[in-house]
Amino acid sequence: MALWEKLRPYAMVAPAILVFSLFFIYPIFYMIYLSLFEWNFISPVKTFVGLQNFIDLFQDEEFLQVLKNSFIYTFLTVTLTIGISLFLALWLNRTGIIYGIVQGAIFSPHIISLVSISLLWSWLMDPEYGLLNWVIGLFGFGKLQWLSHPDTALISLVIVAVWKGVGFNTLVFIAGLQSIPKDIYEAAALDQSKPWTTFYKITLPMLSPTIFFLVIICMLNSFQVFETIYIMTQGGPVNSTNTLVYYIYQYGFQFFKIGYASAAGVILLIILAILTILYFRLLSRRVHYG
Amino acid sequence: MPLKSADQLAPERGSDWLPPVATLNSVKVARFVIRVINGIGLTLLVLIFALPFAWMISTSFKTLPETMVFPPKWLPENLVWENFVRAWNTGPFLHYFMNSVIVAVGILCLQMLTVIPAAYAFARYQFRGSGFLFGMTMITLMIPAQLIFLPVYLQMSAWKLLDTYFALILPFASSAFGIFLLRQSFKQVPEELIEAARLDNAKEWQIILKIMVPMAKPVLVTFAMFSFIAHWNDYFWPLVMTTNDTVRTLPLGIAQIRHVEGIVTWNVLMAGNMILVMPILIVFFLAQRQIIRAFVYNGVK
Numbered sequence: 082m083a084l085w086e087k088l089r090p091y092a093m094v095a096p097a098i099l100v101f102s103l104f105f106i107y108p109i110f111y112m113i114y115l116s117l118f119e120w121n122f123i124s125p126v127k128t129f130v131g132l133q134n135f136i137d138l139f140q141d142e143e144f145l146q147v148l149k150n151s152f153i154y155t156f157l158t159v160t161l162t163i164g165i166s167l168f169l170a171l172w173l174n175r176t177g178i179i180y181g182i183v184q185g186a187i188f189s190p191h192i193i194s195l196v197s198i199s200l201l202w203s204w205l206m207d208p209e210y211g212l213l214n215w216v217i218g219l220f221g222f223g224k225l226q227w228l229s230h231p232d233t234a235l236i237s238l239v240i241v242a243v244w245k246g247v248g249f250n251t252l253v254f255i256a257g258l259q260s261i262p263k264d265i266y267e268a269a270a271l272d273q274s275k276p277w278t279t280f281y282k283i284t285l286p287m288l289s290p291t292i293f294f295l296v297i298i299c300m301l302n303s304f305q306v307f308e309t310i311y312i313m314t315q316g317g318p319v320n321s322t323n324t325l326v327y328y329i330y331q332y333g334f335q336f337f338k339i340g341y342a343s344a345a346g347v348i349l350l351i352i353l354a355i356l357t358i359l360y361f362r363l364l365s366r367r368v369h370y371g
Numbered sequence: 372m373p374l375k376s377a378d379q380l381a382p383e384r385g386s387d388w389l390p391p392v393a394t395l396n397s398v399k400v401a402r403f404v405i406r407v408i409n410g411i412g413l414t415l416l417v418l419i420f421a422l423p424f425a426w427m428i429s430t431s432f433k434t435l436p437e438t439m440v441f442p443p444k445w446l447p448e449n450l451v452w453e454n455f456v457r458a459w460n461t462g463p464f465l466h467y468f469m470n471s472v473i474v475a476v477g478i479l480c481l482q483m484l485t486v487i488p489a490a491y492a493f494a495r496y497q498f499r500g501s502g503f504l505f506g507m508t509m510i511t512l513m514i515p516a517q518l519i520f521l522p523v524y525l526q527m528s529a530w531k532l533l534d535t536y537f538a539l540i541l542p543f544a545s546s547a548f549g550i551f552l553l554r555q556s557f558k559q560v561p562e563e564l565i566e567a568a569r570l571d572n573a574k575e576w577q578i579i580l581k582i583m584v585p586m587a588k589p590v591l592v593t594f595a596m597f598s599f600i601a602h603w604n605d606y607f608w609p610l611v612m613t614t615n616d617t618v619r620t621l622p623l624g625i626a627q628i629r630h631v632e633g634i635v636t637w638n639v640l641m642a643g644n645m646i647l648v649m650p651i652l653i654v655f656f657l658a659q660r661q662i663i664r665a666f667v668y669n670g671v672k
Contacts, residue, residue, distance in 0.1 A: 088500065088552065089496075090492040090498040093488035093489060093491060093492035093562070094488070094492045094493065095569030096484070097484040097485040097489040097491075097508065097545040098504055098507070099487075099488065100541070100542070100544045101507065101508075101511045101545060101547065104542040105511040105519060106510075106511070106513045107522075108515075108522035108523050109514065109518070109519060109522075110523060111522040111525070111526070112518075112519065115525075122525070123650070159403075159512070170410075179413065181659075182417070182570040183413050183416055183417055184663070185655075185656075185663070186417045186420040186421055187416065188663055189424075189652065190420065191666070192600060192651055192662065192666075193648055193652070194603075194606065194647060194648075194651075195606060195649060196604070196622040196625060196626050196647070197622075197625070197644050197647050197648045200626065200629070200640060200641075200644050201424075201426075201427050201624070201644060202423070202640075203425055204426075204427075204430065204637050204640070204641060205426065209441060210438060210439050210440065210441050210637075211443075211647060212423075212426045212443055215441070215443050216422075216509065218442070219412070237426070244419075244420075244423075249666065249667070252667045253664060253667050255667075256507045256667050262527055286637070301513075301515070302656070304414075305517040305518075307517055307607055308606050311610075312606075312626055326517040327409040329517075330520075333521045333524075334524075334611075339521070339525070341522055342519060346518060346521060346522075349517075350518055353515075355511065355520065357513050
């Protein structure tokens with residue numbers, strides 16, 4: 082083999098690998114490195130503090146609140162999004178103009194920017210004049226504070242996330258449902274299987290790879306939430322909507338505690354890594370293939 | 372033969388026989404009721420997704436006092452087109468728009484340049500370390516911007532690259548997702564076609580450009596759409612990497628409307644939001660089938 086032929090593959094992957102090394106791999110290590118220091122970004126001196134940042138983090142009430150918020154937000158968003166999407170997929174899995182329109186309608190938030198959706202829902206959820214309070218008023222409920230009250234703010238963000246995410250997940254589920262071979266259902270019908278049993282023993286197992294895929298994507302996305310919080314609540318009121326990424330942003334960009342923020346980043350990294358590993362483990366164990 | 376009544380027929384056919392007309396009616400009614408409930412359900416579902424947009428449109432045409440009414444009025448007295456002008460004038464929107472174009476197009480071009488050769492190499496060559504390098508590529512899929520923004524910001528700041536197109540474009544100059552998709556596609560190109568081209572003394576780059584790329588066109592188009600929309604809509608990365616208007620993009624401009632006039636002027640804000648949303652919504656309604664198919668079927672893979 083000529084020398085060029087041997088080197089060629091490396092030359093072809095080099096640009097991409099360079100970009101990934103520089104902007105993805107290296108920053109991770111740099112962040113881990115920074116988490117062991119105290120640094121205010123402006124001074125040229127970084128003070129080594131070892132694991133002190135991590136110890137401080139876990140003793141900080143605010144950070145523990147932030148962790149709690151992140152997990153609650155993720156749990157609610159994932160269960161509601163996946164649950165509702167599955168239900169909608171079973172309901173809307175039909176052809177026809179009407180169902181096409183409905184599928185299009187629920188998918189439309191997916192391509193709109195998160196900024197637009199955040200701004201729109203900030204207005205919808207306005208405690209005084211927002212449309213949402215009018216709608217729930219039709220059902221006999223009184224006005225709610227939504228984003229302005231610590232007890233309801235996080236759930237309001239969950240509602241927005243579910244509204245945005247349901248369409249995409251539903252359509253992916255529908256695609257998954259349609260890829261299940263029809264003869265399995267015919268066989269079940271011949272055995273006079275009841276609808277619930279058919280669903281539980283056939284549909285659900287055959288859909289499980291898709292379910293796991295969407296659950297993990299949803300989980301990863303939920304832990305990474307930032308834009309909605311930045312635009313709609315800025316972590317408040319009273320830190321009730323402060324989550325990991327926003328916390329890192331605050332301590333890095335507003336309070337200039339770079340080491341501290343990096344330590345929080347390392348925590349996020351660990352959480353994401355665990356979720357990813359869990360996913361691949363569960364994938365090989367519980368998933369049913371044909 | 373004279374027609375027999377139901378009572379006369381029953382003894383002949385068994386005591387639990389009902390004339391066909393009676394059973395058909397109750398089934399028909401049940402089916403009708405289900406269809407009505409289904410219809411109501413579908414309508415409610417569409418409303419849940421259409422009403423917010425309708426409300427946005429309605430608000431964008433109101434005067435400020437008209438927005439501060441509860442219960443809310445849907446139709447404004449007059450169409451206040453002014454709101455759109457005011458929204459547009461809150462900042463250098465044309466400039467923001469150009470920046471968005473430069474960034475999104477720049478990213479896409481660089482991605483094509485880095486992704487196509489890499490995908491080809493991973494798909495069709497055996498070389499030492501290819502497994503490791505491909506694994507490394509796939510790992511970056513798990514590394515979101517929200518994890519690395521702080522260290523990258525510090526890097527960019529140290530190199531004085533903040534507020535430049537480099538900071539907005541370079542980190543996305545390649546795409547693991549694109550490499551993954553394209554590698555699949557390239558792997559499916561039949562061996563014989565490539566062999567035939569090699570026999571014709573075709574150079575490698577000719578094989579790539581004249582055979583592989585055309586065969587992978589649907590995937591490339593899908594990916595291009597993904598990438599363009601994602602980076603056009605991106606708010607987070609430009610937020611972190613810019614401190615002034617030099618390279619600021621459209622999403623940032625729109626969000627800023629909120630802070631311009633002191634109190635929140637929802638009518639102007641929604642007008643600005645319309646400017647951002649309407650082009651995409653219109654394209655969506657026109658090309659709905661293709662867009663959904665592209666996004667969803669690549670999600671399923």
